[in-house]
Amino acid sequence: MSTHTHAPAAVALTKATAEKKYPARMPRHGNAGAYRIIVIGLLAIAVLAPVGLIIYQSFLTAAFFSPRAQFGFDAYRYVFTDRTFYQALGTTTIFAFGMVAIAVPLGGLLAFLITRTDIKGRRLLEVLVLVPMFISSIVLAFGYTVSVGPTGFVSLFVRDLIGIVPWNIYSLPGMILIAGLSHVPHVYLYVSAAMRNLPSDLEEAARTTGASIWQVSRDVTLPMVLPALIFAAALNLLLGFETFGIPLVLGDPNGIMVLTTYIYKLTTLFGTPTYQLMAVVAVVLVLITLPLVWMQRRLLRNARKYAALGGKGSRVATLKLGGSGQLIALSIIGFWLFVSVVLPIGGITVRAFVDAWGEGVNLLDQLTLMNFSRMFEVPSLYNGIVNTIILSVVGGAVAVAIYLAVGLAGHRNWGLSNTVLDYIILLPRALPGLVVGLAFFWVFLFVPLLTPLRPTLVSLFVAYLVVGLSYGLRLLQGTLIQVAPELEESARTTGATIGRTWKDIVIPIVRPGLAGAWALIMIIFLREYATGVYLMGAGTEVIGSLMVSLLQTGAMNTIAALSLISIVLTGAGLALALRLGAKIHD
């Protein structure tokens, strides 16, 4: 140890602090300080570099690698005078708030029915309700196209029946409805967690004074879970601003644009990539999402305080629904499940096994496995599937290892470096996958040392790592914090360094949690589609991003087959996660 080297400075320090209320802290040795600072520093670079590059690019007049590039506000001037931009901004706002207006009440209702009442089949429902969350929204959106789109299976069936199709999903209300329904699980997850922590005697007391179930839920339960509802609303608002898949599939054919699709369209608008314009829109997007993330953080802190007031370990007695109540409740959940799970997945399943469909086509005549055999014939499709599996299974495991390294760096750590870590983890939540992918694409072009890695899966992996950072690290921090501090302290007093303690005590104890985290990260990586849009190249295709580019060509057969494969893979991942005892509920 270098205790002698800073002796002179220490003397000065003690003198300076002698007047203060208490003396200077002793230096903390053997607390892996260097490791913590290096890891947190590397992470900061990984997160801040792409963000910095976007900001830098937004102030240039041309692409950053172009010799013509100069500093200037041309890009801002162009974007802020573009009517399409304002339309997209307006649409995004309506879309995000509309989505919240649908998802929050419905998610709250579902959470109430499943956690606070004696509804039948609760165990199964708890898992089923979460399904839409695990499927990428581009797959869901495509599923709606083939089932309830203008020439979808269900639409045609209804038209045969009543002569017209009474809906149009290729419209803003259609998009909002579908996005709202598919984001119900995000609300359910937080509200149900809050509801589980409510002491049920409050509800019982209301019931005994003669209130009906609905009066109880309105007057007692609702106010108690209001913080969770507000948090879920803020989260969904953020997700609404960041959505890409649903507007791309459903809005694009009719020219309805949101900010993310506007960025995407900018690529093709001018024939040449207009990086500076994309960067400006990305900056605008982040300026909207960053306050939302910050607000969520505040809300979460308050919500925790609120939850702490609730009786811990209190028994959750359920409200009796009664016969007709059961029927109504199950119908509500059943209808929602039908619309948001059965319709898209069913549509995809049928579509994947037929060659053509339309009016007067007998589906049975069209049955084929061609769509899948194509997967083996076209190298890009084959690569896409293999790469997706490699990225999620292997990449997921490596990501967990890296999140663990970061988690340990922040484990029982105090001071400035921990505050930095806190904010670094938060930042990626404000970055839509499309923007992260774009930013890393630029990073790999910008840094000469990294350029050889750009056409490899490494570039995708690094971007995925940042996309999954907030969620993955929260999973791991939650697991690490469960190790009782004495277990670590007793290792230290027995003679283990902090590194040995992590290796011999902490990691073995959290191992089951790591397996669960791996399965969940795997699903996150499986469903990711926006991040790869710019990063993917020949040989580094992934399913989700392939679908995005295939949408332009209208290769429905191929998209349907890819969607089904994606769903099957996600299902396998989910089964594995449940099997490994992953804590989906925060």
Place this chain on the structure above:
Amino acid sequence: MTELVVDNVQKWLGGLQILKGASFTAQRGSIVALLGASGSGKTTLLRCVAGLEQPEIGQIVIGGKTALDSDKKIALPPEQRNIGLVFQSYALWPHRTVKENVGYGLKLRGVAQADIEKRVQAILDRMGLGHLADRFPSQLSGGQQQRVAICRALVYEPRVLLLDEPLSNLDAKLREEARYWIRKLILELEICAILVTHDQSEALAVADNILLLQDGRIVQQGGPQEIYSNPNSFYSADFLGANNVVTAKVRSIDGTSAVIGGDDWSLDGTVREAAGLSVSETARAVIRVERISVSDRPEEGGIEMSLDDSVYLGDRWEYRLRRGDFVAKAHGAEQLRTGTVWARIPPESVWVFSAGR
């Protein structure tokens, strides 16, 4: 041989000073108890010795090696201090068997595997745990877990053994047994042990030397008998034992003897703390419950009191005595009839202190 020197250890938490200059030494083959109410800083002091907390000021020398020196900015991490710490919750590693738990310290010290096996088995056998070597901690009873925790802290022969309320998680009967064998073991192995406890009977039964802590300071130290029968402050007197605390006026002071009294009663006592004590001022007296003997017959030097009730406690009776504003408890072997009784209170057992602020 002095194994542990703690000198002027001061620790702040936020703006609050929780240790205000604790100093003590501990010898090989003896047990020092850090006794105090919750919040007195005793556990913090122990954790400072272990290196789990970092005091801002002070020196700590363990086995001749400086572990902490605020002047030279030396602060060894826990693993370099060669100590053994037994936690209140035992903190056995749930993923390791008893054998692996106990052997871990030896493994870290690079002892050969065969040697580890032998030494682990030897200490487990000694504690009567030999047959449990392959079990996991969750399969053991509380008492067994505690013994494993002690084995784990002892097997690598640390210079100082630190015990943080090691008995508080055991039930009452086991606890009395455990404090006997812990003391025996430490004396046999001739190690230096520091025990933190809030339980005075535990400290009295186990320790050779008791340090009484109050508000981050060591207010008194001494052997169990010394500290019990010769307290130097009202806090020490009141903290230990079962006591009657009497607030009264000082009638007269003559050197070390004083007379205190109330409306229609007076008691001869001994001055234990002269500062702040003066005639006709208020004073506090501490009388150990067991020092009052009660009789239903008039006795030489006895003070006449009225017995309100006799309460049956199983092994003895508790008498509730009163005379004016003087209320006291005493013990005796038989039930006495309520009414007038005579209580003998020896002057040397009436400890007079100033009333404080």
